[in-house]
Amino acid sequence: MLPSDAYLKKEKKRRTKRACDFCNLKRSRCDGENPCSHCVLINKPCTYLRAEKKRGRASEKYPKNPKRRKDCRQKDVDEYDEYKPDEIITASPVLESNVTEIEKTLVPTNVHNMSTSQSENLDGLHYHSLTKKNLISADYKWPNETISSPSNSSREKTVLIEPHSPFSTPEEHGKGLIYQHQYRPYNSPELISSEYALNFNHYIFSIDANAFKSPTFLKTQHNYSLIDNINLDSITHSAFNGVRYVLLLKVLPYLQQVNLPGNVASDVLEYYFDNYVSPSCKISSILRKKTFLTLVNPVLSAEEQPHVRNTGEALILTILTTAVFDISHFFMTGHKRKMLFGKLIQIIKGLIQISSTDEDEIIDGTFDDIVTCCHLVCISPLLGNPAISHLWLRRGVRLAKKLRINEEDLSDVSEEVREERRRCWWTLYILDKHLNIALSTSTVITDQESKDLFHPCDDSIYNDITIVNLPSPFENDIDRVKGIQFNRVGPGVFGWLLMESMIIGSLVYYKMYIMNQRKISSSSTSPITSDSMGSNDDCSIDFRNQLKVHLDMLESSLPSLLQYSKVDSSYASLVTCVLNSLLNKDVFYWEPNGALNDNGTNFEEDLEWCIKYSEAFQDLITSDPDMRRYPFVIRLYIFFACVDVINLLNNLDKGFLKYKNSNIGALDSKAVKMKADALAVLCNRIKSMAHIIVRCVESCMSTLPADYLRVIRNIIMDALRDMDCLLLVKGFEKQFDINREKRKKIISVYSYVVNGAGIGL
Incomplete structure (x- = not known):
C-alpha cells in the first residue's frame, strides 16, 4: 500500500457513552490524563476521545459550531510543561482557574544558586502562550511564573511570587514597593496583552471603585530583581483546595459538597468585605474585615493555622450566599450561580431552623445565629416569598433579647465584641422598621428597648484594617450618640438610615392609631378616601405635627452629610x-x-x-x-x-x-x-x-x-x-x-x- 493510502487504515471515530456535556459541546478531547474542568469538579471520569467534529446533528443544547483546536498531542518545544522537573519550582499562580489540581512542591535550590550576573539579566515576569483564547478557555491551566532573559531565551527559571493580603500597605513591607492590581476574570484589560502584563513597571497600584471583582496583588521592587523578594513561607499548597483564608477551612466539606472551588470561595469572601462595592443583599457591616480575612499559612496544617474568630458554619455559609448572588466572577456563569445559591440555602436551613413565633417558647442560639438571621431577612425575598423575612426577623429579635445585646456589655470583653453587638441590634432595628412599612406588620422592637445602647462607630473606622483597637464610647469618644436621636446624621447605614428608621417607627405607630380609628374590617369593600381616614382629630394632628418636627430636625442636618x-x-x-x-x-x-x-x-x-x-x-x-x-x-x-x-x-x-x-x-x-x-x-x-x-x-x-x-x-x-x-x-x-x-x-x-x-x- 502506498503511503498516500495510509488514511484508509484509519479507524472510524465513534461517540462513546461516557462523555460529559462540556466536552461534547466544545468538540474537544477529554481523557483521564488531561480531564476538563467539568469532570474535575464533579469527580467523573470522561472517555470522550474524539478530538474534533466537522459535521453532526445540531440541536439547541449542542449548536453546530465546531471549534478548531490544536491537537494536544502535538506540543511545541516552548510549552511550559516541557521544562525539566529539576528546573521548576512551583509558585502560586497570579490567576487561578476553576480547576483544582495537585501541585508538586520542590525545594527551590536552583533559584538561590543563581549567580549575580545571571540575576542582573532578568528583566521581567513572562507567561508562555498567554493569549485571549487561553484566558477565555475554562480548561486553561496557568503556567508557573517564569523569568526570561532577552539574550538567551532558552535559559528560563521559575520563581516564587509572594502572595499578599488585599489590604496590605507599603508601610508594612518597607519603602519603595509597588503593588500591581489585577483582576481575576478573563476580561481584565491588563491581561489581554502579554507585552504589558510582563512588565510590572507599566502598571502601578490602581483601584477602580466601580469594579467589584476580587483583586490579586503582586509585590515587586522598582528597578530591582524579583529574586531578592522570594519568600519561602509563601509557597501555596493544594492541600486546602485553593482556600486562601483560614475562615473557610471550617466549611471546606460544605464547599466540596456544592462544588465550589476554594479559590472561588476566597474571591467571594473578599467581595463580601469589599470597602467600595458590597453585595446588594448586605444591608450593613456587622462583621469586621480585619478579623475575618486572615490568610492561610501554607506551610502549616489546618490545626496549626493562625487563630481567628470562632465563627459558626451557618454564618460563614450565609456570608458566601449573600455575596454569591451578584458577584461578577468567571465561575458564576449560566445556571451555576442559581444552583450554587439554592444549594447553600438548603444547607443553611439545615444548620439553623425557623422556630415557632410563640413568645413563650424557649429559644436557644448564639450571637452568630442572630447575625445569620439578619442576612436571611434580606435574602428571603429573592427566594420568592418576602413574608419569610418577617419570620427570620422575629427569631433574630427574640434571640437578641434573650442574649441582651440591646444593653451595653460592661464585662471584660474587647471593644470589637461590643461593637458587633451594637451593630447587630441596630441592624435588627432598621430591618424591623423597614418591614413594618413594607409588609404592614406589627413592630417587634420598641424605642424603649434601645434607649441605653450607643450608636455604632463610623464605618471608615470599623473597616480600617490598620486600626487595631476601636475607640470606646466610654473613654475616647464622648460625643457618641445613645438611644433615639433625630438631629445627628453621618455616612453609612448607621449614620443616616438609622435616623430615618426612627422616623419610620413613629410613622408606624401613627398608622396603627389611624387604623384603629377607621375600624375597617377585612371584609370591607368600600373604597378608601380622605373622608374615611379619620385622621382629623386633635390627637392625630398633634402626633403628626410632632413627626414633622422630628423630620425637619433630620432634614436640617442633611447638608452636613454632603461633606x-x-x-x-x-x-x-x-x-x-x-x-x-x-x-x-x-x-x-x-x-x-x-x-x-x-x-x-x-x-x-x-x-x-x-x-x-x-x-x-x-x-x-x-x-x-x-x-x-x-x-x-x-x-x-x-x-x-x-x-x-x-x-x-x-x-x-x-x-x-x-x-x-x-x-x-x-x-x-x-x-x-x-x-x-x-x-x-x-x-x-x-x-x-x-x-x-x-x-x-x-x-x-x-x-x-x-x-x-x-x-x-x-x-x-x-x-x-x-x-x-x-x-x-x-x-x-x-x-x-x-x-x-x-x-x-x-x-x-x-x-x-x-x-x-x-x-x-
Whole structure:
C-alpha cells in the first residue's frame, strides 16, 4: 500500500457513552490524563476521545459550531510543561482557574544558586502562550511564573511570587514597593496583552471603585530583581483546595459538597468585605474585615493555622450566599450561580431552623445565629416569598433579647465584641422598621428597648484594617450618640438610615392609631378616601405635627452629610422627600389604592411633589447610576414615589381642563396658541420627569429584582402612552377612564388595610 493510502487504515471515530456535556459541546478531547474542568469538579471520569467534529446533528443544547483546536498531542518545544522537573519550582499562580489540581512542591535550590550576573539579566515576569483564547478557555491551566532573559531565551527559571493580603500597605513591607492590581476574570484589560502584563513597571497600584471583582496583588521592587523578594513561607499548597483564608477551612466539606472551588470561595469572601462595592443583599457591616480575612499559612496544617474568630458554619455559609448572588466572577456563569445559591440555602436551613413565633417558647442560639438571621431577612425575598423575612426577623429579635445585646456589655470583653453587638441590634432595628412599612406588620422592637445602647462607630473606622483597637464610647469618644436621636446624621447605614428608621417607627405607630380609628374590617369593600381616614382629630394632628418636627430636625442636618459622601446624601434626600410627602398628604401611605381613589386630590400639588421626586431621583442616578449602595432599602421608597406619579398621570384629564376651555373658540388665535404651547410644555415636563423615575426603577431592578417594581414600572409606561393618546386622539377620554380603572385595580393588590400584606406578595 502506498503511503498516500495510509488514511484508509484509519479507524472510524465513534461517540462513546461516557462523555460529559462540556466536552461534547466544545468538540474537544477529554481523557483521564488531561480531564476538563467539568469532570474535575464533579469527580467523573470522561472517555470522550474524539478530538474534533466537522459535521453532526445540531440541536439547541449542542449548536453546530465546531471549534478548531490544536491537537494536544502535538506540543511545541516552548510549552511550559516541557521544562525539566529539576528546573521548576512551583509558585502560586497570579490567576487561578476553576480547576483544582495537585501541585508538586520542590525545594527551590536552583533559584538561590543563581549567580549575580545571571540575576542582573532578568528583566521581567513572562507567561508562555498567554493569549485571549487561553484566558477565555475554562480548561486553561496557568503556567508557573517564569523569568526570561532577552539574550538567551532558552535559559528560563521559575520563581516564587509572594502572595499578599488585599489590604496590605507599603508601610508594612518597607519603602519603595509597588503593588500591581489585577483582576481575576478573563476580561481584565491588563491581561489581554502579554507585552504589558510582563512588565510590572507599566502598571502601578490602581483601584477602580466601580469594579467589584476580587483583586490579586503582586509585590515587586522598582528597578530591582524579583529574586531578592522570594519568600519561602509563601509557597501555596493544594492541600486546602485553593482556600486562601483560614475562615473557610471550617466549611471546606460544605464547599466540596456544592462544588465550589476554594479559590472561588476566597474571591467571594473578599467581595463580601469589599470597602467600595458590597453585595446588594448586605444591608450593613456587622462583621469586621480585619478579623475575618486572615490568610492561610501554607506551610502549616489546618490545626496549626493562625487563630481567628470562632465563627459558626451557618454564618460563614450565609456570608458566601449573600455575596454569591451578584458577584461578577468567571465561575458564576449560566445556571451555576442559581444552583450554587439554592444549594447553600438548603444547607443553611439545615444548620439553623425557623422556630415557632410563640413568645413563650424557649429559644436557644448564639450571637452568630442572630447575625445569620439578619442576612436571611434580606435574602428571603429573592427566594420568592418576602413574608419569610418577617419570620427570620422575629427569631433574630427574640434571640437578641434573650442574649441582651440591646444593653451595653460592661464585662471584660474587647471593644470589637461590643461593637458587633451594637451593630447587630441596630441592624435588627432598621430591618424591623423597614418591614413594618413594607409588609404592614406589627413592630417587634420598641424605642424603649434601645434607649441605653450607643450608636455604632463610623464605618471608615470599623473597616480600617490598620486600626487595631476601636475607640470606646466610654473613654475616647464622648460625643457618641445613645438611644433615639433625630438631629445627628453621618455616612453609612448607621449614620443616616438609622435616623430615618426612627422616623419610620413613629410613622408606624401613627398608622396603627389611624387604623384603629377607621375600624375597617377585612371584609370591607368600600373604597378608601380622605373622608374615611379619620385622621382629623386633635390627637392625630398633634402626633403628626410632632413627626414633622422630628423630620425637619433630620432634614436640617442633611447638608452636613454632603461633606462625607455625595452618594449617602442623595439617598437620604430621597427618603426624606418621600417621608415628607407621606406626612403632608391626607391620604396616608399604607393604602396606595386610597390615594388613587381620592377625588379631592389637587393636580397642582401632586405635580409639585412629583417634580421634587424627579429632582431627588436625578441627583441619585447621577451619584449612583447602578443603585448598588442601598438597593434593599431604597426600592421601597421608589415604590411610594411611583404611586404618587401614577396618581398624577391618572388625573391628567383634570389637569388639562384649564388648557382645554369650552369657550376656547371665542378666544383669538394668539390665546389658543399660548394655551397649546403651555399644554405641550406641561406634557414634556411630566414625560421627562416620569422617564427619570422609570430609569431609577429599572436600575434598581437590575441590581436587586422585585416584582412590585416591575409592575409599577409597566403601569407608569402604560399611563404615559395614555397621556399621548389623550392629546393626539380625539374622543380618547372614554378609553382613558377604562385604562385608569385597570391601573387602580392592579395597584389595589398592594393593600395595607386589615390582613393586607403590603408589597410582600
